[in-house]
Amino acid sequence: MPFKFFRVTTSLLSVFLMFCQASHAQDSLKNLPEYSLPISNQKLVIAHCMTNIIRFKGHPFEDVCNPEYYPPTGNISAPIGGMNQVKPMEDSLLANATLDETVEFEMRAAMRSGIDGFQFYYVLGATSWDDIIKAYFRVADKKHLNFKFTFCISHPNGRAEAEKVAEFARRINGIMDEVGHNNDHWLRTPDGRLIVYQWLGEPLADIPADKKGLPNAYYVARAYKRLADAVHERFACLFTINEEISKEKLNEFLDYFPATWIWTLPYGKDYLGNMVAEECAKRHRTFTGSVFNDFYTSKTQHKGTWDMYRSVSEAVAAGIDKMDRKYITCGLSYNFRKLWEFNIEHNVPITNVITWNDYPEGHHLAPEINHNESFSILLNYYKSQWKGLSSPYANKDVAIVFFKKYKHDVKPSPYNIPVVPFQKETIPASWEDSIEVVSLLKTPGQVKVNGHVANAAAGFSVHKFIMQNGPVDVSVSRNNSATIHFKTPEGITGKPYRADRITYTFSSEFDNFYRDLYPGFKPQYSHEYNPHFAGR
Template sequence: MNSSFKHSPGMDFSTSLTGSLRLVGVLSLFSVVASTGYSADQSFLESFEDSESAIVPRFSGGHGIAHQELSISREKSKRGDASLKCEFSFKEKGWIIYQAARYLPGGAYPGSLKKGDRLSFYTNSEPLPAMVNVQVVDANGEFFQQNFDLSSHGWTKRRLKLTESGLPHHWNGDGKLDFPLSQINLTVNMDHAGSGLVYIDEFMIEGDDLTNVWPPVDHTAGGKYSQERVDAALALFNRPILDKPLVEGKHILAHNMASLFDDHTPDLAFLVREYYDKDGSTAELGGYIQYLPYIDFREGSPLGPRSPKEAAKFEIEAAIACGLDGFQFYYPFGEEAMLVDYVRTIRAHFDALEEMDVDFKLTLCFANANHPMSEKDKITRWAKYTRELIESTPEEFWLKTPDGRHIFFTWMADGLADEIPNSWDVQYNPALVKFSALAMENLTEALGVEAAWVYFFLKLDEGVDPEFTSEMLNYFPAVWPWAQYDYRHHEKNLYDEFAHLTEKRNRGFFYSSALDFYSSKTYPTGTWDLIFDIEQAKQLGVHGQYRHYMEMELTRSFRQTMERGIKQDAGIINVVTWNDYAEGHHLAPGANRNFSFAMILNYYREKWLNPDYQVEEDKAAVFFKKYRHDVKPVFDYEMHSEGHVDLSAADFIEVVTLLTEPADVFINGTRAGTAKAGIDAVRIPSEVGPVRVEVKRAGEQVLDLVATEAITDKPHRTDRHTYGYSTVEEDYIQKVFGDDRRSILPSQEYK
């Protein structure tokens, strides 16, 4: 947020916006003044059925506008017959401002809202490079804002909670949300020229009770779904089997991108090893990818090709060394040739386990079921290859419940159901969850096994939705999120809030902990179309495409979610991921992070298995970005940052220590602080040059670490990977690779 923008109480907001504004740059649909007359103890709903109660806000100004129009429309609606339709077009980066006269649609007043209330509404649009933002102004004139990107298909529910700590962005005050509120705005902004259309419906204000168990959502959307399917799905509601124990023991699993380097992916632009070389065949793009895996058995890699079973054995041994107890394999629906590749790769891991004396569990994560085929035909194809895999592999290596059911994960697999054309649709539409459960039940029957499905939901960007949460728990025994990227949500304990609800319902909530997210994948500017062909990337050039990036604040997000997963103690913690190198959240060792996160994960594994565990050997790892967030590389890709973390939060050199006793930590000669026994982290602001870490106790050096990489102020290319290096790299290298160090090529681009 541009902190230079100031707003004084009583200022005409429509004249206070300037072209320098980034996140306030807005389409303000509702701007209202404080009053009384509404009790937040009662839910309030506006479906824009009546133009008088809905109040079409008036146009009040903006910047870069080519066209704008706001109206009540009967083209689409979430409920009822009408919604608010907003059409906009920009010549350049800009905003449009609309303002209502006095109050929110339906007659509620912001001044009557209280701490803990939740605001929600629905949007419907094609995926757009734009954001819908809710903005409130408190009693002292301070602005607070929460942003929601328009990346979803269909009706998407948006939610936020009013607390004293405010919203992710704030300016013109102390960061504390003071009641009563004086204003609520709904805004949209775009960072570049473009156009869009978004429908808005069901503006709702809810109280603070999230502990209710909601009844099943049984409406049929005006006859859209057959009563036979609805009845079959409702028969699965809250079955006794959902209460049975799901996990025995404690397992740290990692999502494994099975068949990542198999025959169906040899030329994908973001997977070609040679594109890492900044002076190689993609020099005109600065070197297209920014990762270099150490475990790589493709033709031309330092380790050279190996058989599928040999490669799987090596991978399992490395995963165990890094602190994992199993894999859940990414297993998408697709063409038969692709499924053959996936099954071959996954089976190789079972074959390898038969020759190993280790306790390592495997399972499947059924994913990406969007396909024009019918549910019946998709199940027939998927089940054919899955059943073959199950029947040809030893049962003891599968992840199972205490009573012998397979534990399967899902990831955007809702599209398997006939009623769900796109898996994104179900995430904020509780009425569809039961059909996803029905489709999984039908798939289970086709597989010829008994199964417990761990249902996937999106990260908690918008708070805990009680209706959607309850509906998931009505039909599935456990749920898991992909990752939690926004550190503000850690502070607000949304994970803990969600865990409380699952515990109340006697369901499993399996935490996920992500290491990082910086994508070597690119997308043409203004679209969500992933680039697969390197020639397309070259044709677009650096400034015709963008990358995705989520700031994890170095290791903070990873450490916090691991600690919360251990506290929840639900039996499974997921690491995101083992080997998704192209999205930059891989635990598997590579040029950027080496074995630094493995050092941390192994500590947490020991601590989870034995709460009384004490560190027996001093260790340390250093983490940093290769350049500050505000430094521009020569090959400067546009970055789409997701989440609400200030990018400057990573402008530090961070040292994570595992110590037997407290000790002082020095970074580049500067005392960063005293680290306590056990795990701890200290940091100093990022500074250009080599990075050295010393740990001293009573003045005597106990650890000395020099990073292979340095920090630069003249970066060659965009690269927001978190770099990591530890004092125990040699131990891990010896354990995993032995004396064969051909693939150990740590990053030293700026050394």
């Protein structure tokens, strides 16, 4: 105990001394040689992981993704037609699990989805999350799972820089003291720096009124250097781009950081990634690519804001007239596919998945009854192309279907919570008024959806079909002999009872993908608009 106390006290003292340096800013951080060094010597898929959104005994899902509030009736969220439009499959499986059992499930499920590691959403004040992170390391070590971890310092608002740096340093030191700085599961650069992500991470820094002619990016970099020193590490920080950014502002950050990543900006002909990748190449910085599959929040927010109703009772008390939900049109699988193709074209060293388990924002890959396994199949396919490997589906036929539960211009009744787009429209909403099938075929064949036929080439193909009410019937055939046939558990409706713009997917690989995922795991199904579904 005395030794640990001495270490913590010394750490806080070192932080204090850093803040007592000369009052005149001295730019010793600009264009350091290490900023041009490689971030990774292997291609990795790293997913943003919501640290606390997991299920184990005594730790339920938070209200905004709790399956209890998925049904429109029979629970306290009934007055707004059900709080949530997502239902994690693992809730019933892990309700009595230990923390270690749960994190093992998360890692094994993520690995099956093609993910190589997590960057943990990491915020001020959430000290209990540190035990969850330690459990991931503990289980990865014990089970010999090849999986990487790091921190994503997220919106560190409020308080002074010195206080924030001290808290993060104390907590990160606590984790590293337990799991070891030299633990192989840390996500590091080839030269040994700890890769640290930021999500709106700039507020860690105090920006003085008199900036001494230096850009904000300098003070942000200085704050992260102070944090790195306080945890006795060298950081390779990836600053986040969460909105359209000018070339001038981008280059200010590239003066002080080695790499960047883009959050949920959808793909289009003017995709910001083109400019960012070009500038990174000029500056010998690392552009890491990002992909996201969907964006429809189960979170209900105060109308016109991002201020979330954090509990079901708060949301119900407010009522539908005082709330909305946020949305990005992703064009069914289009955005996910095009971002992957962009990353392959630019030969990025890391592809960031947004996200593994942010069910409330609807861009999750983790097992859930609407997204199911389909985006994970696409991820594994594109990952093989990116790494120059054979497709994991090269020797079989696969068909994947994507659709919305109703057309974009249909008005739900009676629970029509407004759905508000918040990014510039790069993908027309009308593109989602169809049934989309991605096929991976051994040889050319015919794809049939609800009786409509399209000729599909060998390998990867995408076809769109007319949107019809009811469940979707999909088959693949050659010479009038079907090699695939399935009907979706969920259906399409012309009369939705509530607003729900989550993308629904299903595939011929559903049973294979979830078989033996984890002992006792049983997939669940969405069938709101398929009343005749009898289970599988």
